Amino acid sequence: MHFDAFDRFHENESFIHRLDPRVKVVLTVAFILSNALLPDGAWTTFALSWFLLLFANALSNLGLTFTLKRSFIALPFALVAVTVLFSIPGNPLTTFHFLMWDLTITDAGLLRFVSIVIRSWLSVQMAILLVATTRFPDIVHALEHLRVPSILTTIIAFLYRYLFVLADEVFRLLRAREARSAAAPGLKSGGSVAWRAQVVGNMAGQLFLRSYERSDRVYNAMLARGYTGHMQTMNPHELHRVDFVTLIFAILFMILLQLAGRL
């Protein structure tokens, strides 16, 4: 499989691409935290947050609407928040009948719902920008610098490395199933749902054994190459002055946002 089939990194040369991964991870989390801390209905401040996001988009040379186009992934989840439309007491806006309930949308409920969706939409875009401008191994390395236990970061690094190998295994299994699932024209192919699920279960079991045995071989190969329980890196990240300056200015801007949101 081509190595970048899962990769969300976009090769480019820009200010954001050159920033230290640690700074980018910290700022992304800070931006999400800042959105979460803003009170409901702080529309101007939400707009200012969005400008910060657009500014970051522009600096990344990927296009102003780059993250916007990819930001709809979190939208289906907004369905669960629909219930707040009816649950918060306030002035009724409109009432409609649904199954056995009379549902009234209140202004307070609408305010809360829109705020939740905006927060989520802003947050997911910054996370998209982070992976689009930072190679995944660099993100993992940054996490290690940020005191995430090295065992976890190493597992994630391994996951990423072998994901492509195991995805190939999955595609082989799926192709084999496809090849054996011939159907005569006009006839329904395949057995019952339970039977199909069992086929997938057998495939999962097969995949488990292949992965388990592969991990043994990987371990032996690592031992043969002098593995002592620690991963070495040849890419020590260094913080430059531009990283510190960016970090300080961005954090200051977010603090101002918080103040503005509470005026």
Add this chain to the structure above:
Amino acid sequence: MLYSPKPMHIPDGFLSIIISVICWAITVSILAIAISKTNKSLGEKQVPLMGVMAAFIFAAQMLNFPIAGGTSGHLLGGALAAITLGPWAGMLVMTAVIATQALLFQDGGLLVMGANILNMGLLTAAVGYGLYRSVSAKSDGTRLAVAGVAAWLSVMTGALFTSLQLWLSGTARLDLVVPAMLWVHALIGLGEAVITVAALGFILRTRPDLLGEQSVSAQGSRGWVIAGVVIALLVTVLSPLASADPDGLNRVAADLGFINTAHSGSGPLAGYLVPFLANASASKILAGMIGAMIVLAIAFLAGHTLQKKTQTASNNK
């Protein structure tokens, strides 16, 4: 096409700061124990084993089977990971999977990752492993049947805790989000159960040593049984209670300072909650327990059939 988002992954913005922080605190403390435990039991081998097995769970989630009308069932893997690798290693593997889904695919948020890991990685592993371990000395058929129930309940546990966190954050209404999430995941859980049982059955037929008493998977102590059973019981009691008596839970949450009392049933809409309350919550809990027992019975029957199949398969060799 290669990666499709799954339900239950909470995005950023849907949980309040307080709930996010509490979930992170629980998750971090459990993970700290898990790290020290796997360090002792697996040593330097833990990195390649858990790393590749995390990739396995990730890849196994791509396996799907068509159900009807364009929907498809697939694996979440929490119970399977805990049963095959042991509870602590299973938790670390699931944590790595959920972290990668959030970091690489934005499936689930960063600030709320603590809650996502807790719901889909830690609770699923505890329920899945605890229930499975309670019958570890029994026959293969019983073990498979219980593994199926455990897998189903692990999905329900994750769904219930997800909806409770959403409700405590003021993002969803209790009496709507709990039944909705539980119904959807009752179906998803069936797929999870069948795939988990079939995968375990396959491993039992081909490499029984991996699930034997000497393997890493058998290193959890009896404490897991208690933890698993307690969480499972909690879910069985809490699920019907949440839909039958939302006001009661709302009051508890308000007393604990989680939600604003103004959110509970004092508004102009409080009236239409009454039909729900008309059903006594006790009878609903009873109904939930009877339902759980029926599922258990079906799973036992299915397990016995599977065991017969396994025996005929090994006799034919």
